[in-house]
Each structure stands twice: as structure tokens, then as C-alpha cells.
Amino acid sequence: MEFSQHDEDDNYSLTKFESMLKTNNVLFFDSSEFENIIQFYFENGRIALAKKAVKLGLEQHPSSITLRLFQVEIYILEDKLPQAEKLLDALHVLEPSNEEIYIQKASVLSKRDEHQKAIDTLKIALKLIDSEEDEADLHALIGMEYLFMDQFENAKSHFIKCLELDMEDYSALYNIIYCFEFLDLHEEAIDFLNRYLDKNPYCEVAWHQLGRQYFTLKDFKKALAAFEFAIISDDTFVGAYLEKGKVLEKMKMYNEAIENYNMTLALDEPTSFALLRIGNCYEKLHSDDLAVQYYYKTVHEDPLLDKGWIAITRFYNKKKDYHKALYYINKAINIDDDNVRYWKLYAQINHRLNFIEEAERGYKKTLDLGNYELDTWLARADVLINLGEYEASALNLIQAAEFYPETAEIEYRLAGIYFTLLENEKAQYHLKNGWLLNPEFSFILEELFPLIANHQMVLNIISNSKKTSK
Template sequence: MEFGLPDDNNNISLKKFESMLKTNNVLFFDSNEFENIIHHYLEIGKIVLAKKAIKLGLDQHPSSTNLKLFQTEIFVLENRFDEANKILETIHSLEPDNEEIYIQKANVLSKQDQHEKAVHTLLIALDLSSNDDGIGDLYALIGMEYLFLDQFENAKTYFKKCLDIDIEDYSALYNIVYCYDFLGENEEAITFLNKYLDKNPYCEVAWHQLGRQYVTVNEQDKALAAFEFAIISDDSFVGAYLEKGKVLEKKKLYHEAIENYKITLALEEPTSFALLRIGHCYDKLEKYDLAVQYYYKTVHEDPLLDKGWIAITKFYNRQKNYQKALNYINKAINIDSENVVYWKLYAQINLRLNFLEEAERGFKKTLDLGNYELQTWLSRADVLITLGEYEASILNLIQASEFYPDTAEIEFRLAGLNFTLHEHNKGHYHLKNGMLLNQEFNYIIEELFPNVMQKPSVKQIFLGAKK
């Protein structure tokens, strides 16, 4: 079904239709008018109005194939696949060579995850099609079905056919590059894009994609050149400026990177990404007042962007302004209390401030949220030891040992804790384990449990290990 942009006649039809809906009068529209009205509502996502138009259309033109096809489209959107198939079978018996029937059948199959059958059905539609534009659309649909099947070589083949029909089909171009990326064929992608640019040398999209491929293979200078050509092709292409800025950052050309990021702020609404990158660049240049200014702008622009809160917290952390760092990480946690990085920073900052109960809470929350790094377990254990919560520390370390069995750092801590609680047999057991695993960590006993070091049996084990 082909539809153009709404012209004056279509606008008149729409106004007439919407006016009719406000009254009890039923006006007559020819089937083409209904098709354009329905298409318009589907395009802008007004499904309820599209359904009303389909119902009225079929009341006035019950034999219209195109209106019935619209009806199947609605049924597919509502996952009413059996009803869609019934209509399609009815139309097929009357018009067996109508390619649109096969396209809708394929749509039904695709929605039911029957992608192999969808491809087969679309290939039948392709055999029936005689319209170049329609063939291009079919190639794109087949390509998408192959993507669903993870058959990237086949998908590439059909998206390339789209470009053969329309060299400026950028959706197909993006999908081809996506296939190369997924297959890890970056060099092949570079070759393809260079050949494409020989035919379409002022395509900013292709230059941009080529630059990204060069970044992947660590050809930074070639990437820069590609992004510059993208900008020459379209000097308002924000994506090219952003990518160019990222490469300049990698090359430690921070002033030039800032310049490119700032261009994006002038071209469109400020993005939190650009603001954050500018902040990082100023940070690297040790222009701390400007850095923190842009970090502030980042969290103001997008309070949900965790990288912004993390950047501003780490900034104050590095400045040893722990109170301000704590203030900002608390604000971040108030916005998203399930972010594990926030809690990890919260714990570390509270530890530096010697707020031990809060630090322990932070490490526990970090673990509860699934961050099972060894250092997190150990840090929590050490805080609990300092707080005198020895049994809680043992329980924490036993849980840690499930993830990190035969770990000397855990064994020495368990040894010290058990000796402290006068569980001497357990203490000896864990101490010997620790010595067998890695004697270099025996300083843990001396640092965390100085009283344990005075025990003759412990000294004897240490002396025995030195012989």
C-alpha cells in the first residue's frame, strides 16, 4: 500500500472525518480517502482513531482489500493473530497474487517469532512484486527477519540490495554496519564503507560510521579524518563532533576536544554527555573550577545520569573534600537507591570520614545489590572488626569464601577473628590455611589483630613458616 504525504485534499478529508466524529452524522468517503485517513492515524500513533476509520471504512466499502489489510495490521498490533490470519486467508482466496497479503502474513509470523517462515513468505511477496520501491521495502523486511535469526551474512546481503536500489537508504546502511560490528568484521566494514563513499562521497552518515570503525581498530588519525569529512559533508552533524571530541580526548588534545563538544551545545539542546566530557577535559587540564562547573551542569541537565553524579563525587574525592563528596553521593542515592556504584562510593567516602556504621551499611548494600568483588567483602569485614562486631565479620567472610574459596586474605582474617573469640582450634585451622595459600598476607594478623600476634602458638606457626 503506497501513501504520499497528506496534500490539501487529504487534509480536507481528515477535517471532515474528525468533524463527523463529533456529531451523529455519518458522511460518505471513498475508499482511498479512508486509506489515507487510516494511514495518517497509524503514522502518528493514534490507534483508536485508526480503528474507528477502519470500521467506518469497511461499513461503507466492505469489499475493499486495502481496508481489510489495515484491519489485519491492527489485529497484529493487538496480538490477535488468529483473527488476522482469517482475514488474510479470505483475501488470499480472492487475490492470490496480492503481495501485500504475503507481507502481512509475514508480519503475523514475525510477531509470533516464526522468523524462518516469515522469510519464506516475504520471498513469495518478492517474486510477486514489480515495483522498485516495493522491492526495496521487501529487501529491508527480509534483512530484518535475518537479523532476528542472527543470520548476519544473509541480513547483510539483503540490506546491500536495499542500497543498490536507493544509495541513500541510511537505515540499510546502519544495519549493514551493525552486522559487520556483530561479526567483529571491522576491517571488512572499513572496506565496504570506503567503496560506498566512492559512490556517495558526501554522505555524512557513511563518514561517521567509517570513523567509528577506525576507532574500533585503533586508527585514531584516520578516525579523526573521517569525522572531519562527516562535518564537511554536514557541518550541523552533532554525532560527528561528539565522536571527534572523543578521539581528541584519547589523543590528550583536551582543548580541541572541548571545542568540538561546545559546538554540539550550540547546535542543539545541551546533552549531558557533552557536558560531562567537557568537565572531564577541564579536569585533565587541571582547570578545576571549570571542571566542577560542567559536572554541575551535567547533573542538572540529566539527574538520572549516574556518570554525572559519579564524576562530581569522584572529583571532590580527589580534592579530599570528603564532606562535599558525601553530600553529592547522598543526592545521587536519593534519586536512585538501587545503583551499586553509588553505594560503593558512599561506603568508601564514609570510611575516609571514619563514619564506620555508615560505611558498613554502604558495603552491605553494595553486596546486597550484587557487587561481589573480593575487596567489598574484605572492606566490610574490616569495618565490622573495627566496630567490634566479630561474629558478623566472620559470617561475612564465610559468605565471601563461597565466592572466593582458598583465598589467603579471607583465611588470615578468619584466623584472627576466631582467636579473638577464643575459638583456638578454628583459629589454628584458618591460620595454617592462610600460610599454605600465601604467607605474604600474614601482615593481616599483625595489623588487624595485634593481640593475637602475642599468642605463643601463633608465633610458633609464623616462625615455623620462616624456617
């Protein structure tokens, strides 16, 4: 690789500066050297060294506006906004037409959540700049401020202006599509991307984004074509292979999906997502040994990925190996304790193993987390009945009835509970209700309360209800 004289000078300045820091010998640099050194450290995230360079630079060149602006940047990074603002005011007096002063003022205002004022300030800077590159950067900054205010149309407008000035600014392209997506304008996003691709036919990022839009609209054939063009544009584009794999899964082309996921493993470090998807594809192909092998690889790659543990749980649950399923559902819950689906599966597995108390705990947690499906209420009621906790089961069913009024499955259970508790008046009321709602569910009494079902009082009520219904 050939280096320009400018690159060699910059490298020499950096080496000289870092040597000075190690030896504590104070060496002289001109202001432009300091500017390049500081810029290099900022761009590489080495803020502590940038701070040292600013300090030493200002000691040697105290009147440099640019170095003082770097000091402003340091203040803003350290959240020292009053100091930043004070220095900016002083600099504004010296150079009222310096656009960088307005940009930094906008940064301070943005930090204070005064986004509209930041936008107004950036628009002043926009009038002062004289290069397309700087103009593009300012439109991107204005777009970000509008995003902070959830003004997606305005944000999109400025990101589009940014992209028009710099067609290879992929950050702007991503932000434009983000705005389209938030506004639920997928067709419009597709039109925009197609126009962009007319001018940049080998832009893998645009093809990738186009594929994602088609995928959202469930137009899988067009999505597949877009991802294939992304791969033609860049055959090392891992994201395109992943998305293509997802499309192929939706099209039930599992072997082809596996090929694409395997490409991502060959191109880059293995990802838990790709391994998990490969496992899922093998399971769909009924290659159970390979499926579970990849599920184990998934959790080996990322032991904190709850989706990996839940995949293994469901695999063993389907195989009716409930002891193994229970072991792995506990792994998933330890990672995500607030996942309602995990707790429901935990409850169901314990129920199947006849671990009744743990099943009840699982169903209760499921309800506490907001899963108010009827089968959850009923399952918890049945478990409480099994435990002899009739009052608790009745309370659970009464709560369920608030969500599911006039439900026969609830009424028959309440009838059986109240007969058991010798509260015959309540029991008769719920039994009659249950019969009126659906006589076919009367088997619930026989299943859950076999002694009650053959009680003469119950038989009389059912007999009378039959006559009344005729």
C-alpha cells in the first residue's frame, strides 16, 4: 500500500506525540499537527489521549479556535455543559461565522433535550457551510434531532437530503428505512429503495433492506430475489445469507436454508442465531439427532441465550421426555424470569410429571405476568383442586369469570367445589348455570369430582334441567 506525504506526516506526528508522553519531554507541535492527532484519537475512541492532546495543544497554541473547539467536545463528552456553553459563547464573539461553533452549540442543546433549538441552531450552520460533505453531515445531524422528537417524516426528509449529497452514506440509508418502517410505509420504502438501486445497482445494503421490506409484506419470492442480489453484490455479506435463510425457511425449503446459514458460519465466527435456525430446520426435516446437536451448539456458543434453552426444552417436551424438558426450561427461566411463555411451559411440564405444587406455582406466575388465557385459569384451578385447596381454586375461577363470563367450564368447576365445601346453594346455582350454558361439559364433574357427580342432589338437578330444557 502506498502512503501519501500527508499520511507519513500524520504518522510521524502521532509517533512523536506518544513518545513525548512516555518520556515526559515537552516537544513542540504546530497547531495543525495537534488537530490531526486529536482527530485521530477521537475517531478511534481514545478519548483519554485526545484529552491530553487538547491540553498540551492549548498550552502551546492558546489562541487556536479549532483546538478550543476540541476542548468544547471534551466538555460535552464529560457532560460539563455549562463550561462548554461558556467557551462557545466566547468563541462566537471571535468567529460568529464559524459553523463548527453552531454545531457544538446544537450538541449542547441536544444533550439538554432541547431538540427543536438544536435543529434551529444546526440550520444556521447549514447556511454557513460551503462543501457538500459538510452539508450532508449537517442534514444527518438534523435528522437525528427529529428522530429524538419522534418526528419521523421530518427526519426522513433530512436523511434523504443527506443521501442525495453522499450516495454512499449507508447510515443515512438505514435511518431512512427506519423512518419508513416506523411509519408503517413499507410499499413506499420499496419504491424509494428501487429508485436508489436504479442509480446504485450494486449496493448490497440497499438490496438487503429491500429484501427485508418484502419479507415484512410476506412477499417471499421477491424477498429471496433481493437477498440474492445483495449476495451477488457482496458474496461475503453475512447478513444477506442470514435473511435469505429466514426466507427459505418460510418457503419450507429447509435444506437450502441450512446451506445459507452454514455460509454465515464459514464467513464469520459462529453465531447462536444461525446455529439455532439450523437446528430448527433439521427438526422440520425430522432429523432429530442433528436438530438437538445444533441446539446444544447454540447454547454452547451463547449460554445466556434463553431461546436456545427453550428450543431444547420444546424438543424434549415433544418427545415426552419431561424430566429433560424440565431441566432445560429451568435454564431458560434462570435467564429470563419474566417470560410468560416460559412459565406456562414450566407449569405444563410439571403438571405432566405430576409435580403438582410446582405446576401451581408455574400457573400462578403465568397469570401474575399477564397471561389470562382461559386454559391457564382452568389448569391452575384443577391443580388447586388436586391439592385440596378448594377456596383458592374457587377464588381463581371467580377471577377467571371476570375475563370469561358465562363459561360452562368455569361454572361446572365452581359447582363441584361448592358441593365439596357443602355450600349447596352456591353449588346448585353454578351447576344450573353450567347446564344452561353447555350440557355437554357436565363430564367435568365426573372427571374432577367423581363422588359429587353421583350425589343424589346433583343427579336431581341435572334431571330437572333436562326436563326444563325440553
